[in-house]
Amino acid sequence: MSRFPFGLPFGWYPVAWSRELAVGEALARRYFARDLLLFRGESGEAHVLDAYCPHLGAHLGVGGRVVGDTIQCPFHGWRFGGDGACVEVPYAKRRPQAARVGAYPTRESAGVLWAWYHPERVEPAFEPPEIAEFGAPDWTPEWTAYDWTVKTHPQEVAENSVDWPHFHEVHLMDPPPERDVRFVGHEILWEAATRKSVTTLDGASDEIRVIGRNPGLGSSYVRYTGMGETVIVMGMTPIDEASLHMRFGVIGKRDGRSEEEMTRFHQAYADDMAAAVEQDFPIWENKAYLPQPRLCDGDGPVPEFRRWAAQFYVPESSQAR
Ligand code: FES
Numbered sequence: 001m002s003r004f005p006f007g008l009p010f011g012w013y014p015v016a017w018s019r020e021l022a023v024g025e026a027l028a029r030r031y032f033a034r035d036l037l038l039f040r041g042e043s044g045e046a047h048v049l050d051a052y053c054p055h056l057g058a059h060l061g062v063g064g065r066v067v068g069d070t071i072q073c074p075f076h077g078w079r080f081g082g083d084g085a086c087v088e089v090p091y092a093k094r095r096p097q098a099a100r101v102g103a104y105p106t107r108e109s110a111g112v113l114w115a116w117y118h119p120e121r122v123e124p125a126f127e128p129p130e131i132a133e134f135g136a137p138d139w140t141p142e143w144t145a146y147d148w149t150v151k152t153h154p155q156e157v158a159e160n161s162v163d164w165p166h167f168h169e170v171h172l173m174d175p176p177p178e179r180d181v182r183f184v185g186h187e188i189l190w191e192a193a194t195r196k197s198v199t200t201l202d203g204a205s206d207e208i209r210v211i212g213r214n215p216g217l218g219s220s221y222v223r224y225t226g227m228g229e230t231v232i233v234m235g236m237t238p239i240d241e242a243s244l245h246m247r248f249g250v251i252g253k254r255d256g257r258s259e260e261e262m263t264r265f266h267q268a269y270a271d272d273m274a275a276a277v278e279q280d281f282p283i284w285e286n287k288a289y290l291p292q293p294r295l296c297d298g299d300g301p302v303p304e305f306r307r308w309a310a311q312f313y314v315p316e317s318s319q320a321r
């Protein structure tokens with residue numbers, strides 16, 4: 001039995017950094033408790049499909065070849081378009097109508113390839129975040145990126161952003177004296193200001209203001225202002241019901257620093273933030289999910305968060321696989 005009584009939430013999830021998938025390449029990935037194939041056709045558009053060829057079951061992402069804007073199966077050469085439809089059977093006169101693979105809605109923005117997961121394959125109900133700073137002139141041009149596999153669930157990670165007292169205990173930050181959180185439709189908008197030391201920069205004390213936005217349970221993006229101005233994108237992509245692929249990317253504003261100075265500062269600053277993410281892992285990987293936690297008046301709005309999070313699930317009995 002899964003540690004988490006939720007199933008997988010629908011929403012947008014990062015499935016690759018754009019730079020991981022070059023034109024003409026295919027990748028095998030496992031997300032959403034399914035085997036998937038990612039490929040980028042000649043036109044530059046990226047696609048996410050279920051991995052198994054409907055003919056006799058070969059994995060399209062292992063040895064499959066990108067041909068134009070299609071993927072060719074390594075077993076008998078059938079080809080499929082980005083929408084999953086079979087477009088060619090090289091040795092037959094007619095293509096079987098039912099021969100199609102499941103396709104996931106995708107978006108690509110700010111260096112991230114997003115896929116929409118819904119257990120019943122319902123179309124997207126909202127859009128993934130736009131990140132205007134990515135590619136803007138005064139900002140580092142690519143995500144300084146960190147990836148981890150963590151034995152937890154996206155909802156547990158998201159709950160962290162409204163769990164104020166843990167910032168002190170786990171992240172050794174001053175308890176944020178200023179904080180605010182709002183649950184608006186599919187988003188959580190939150191904000192906090194506090195002080196922390198930056199261990200990778202000789203423990204310099206950093207007065208920080210963090211403005212975060214979680215569009216659903218699959219990602220969050222954060223504007224972080226302190227010694228540097230940075231934007232963070234974080235992805236929580238389920239591998240299965242008890243583990244996820246966490247992505248953490250940071251871009252920084254140059255703010256008059258020379259290129260050399262910026263490279264050094266930005267790497268150290270991003271490493272410090274990534275180390276703070278890792279501080280949560282031992283808690284997440286070993287905690288239990290309590291449906292009825294015993295909360296106190298100093299806690300963050302955990303019950304409100306959970307009511308908000310409930311909108312991203314369909315009842316288990318109706319989940320089609
Ligand atoms: S299994 Fe894919 S073409 Fe036969």
Ligand SMILES: [Fe+2]
Pocket residue numbers: 160166170171280
């Ligand atoms: Fe945390």
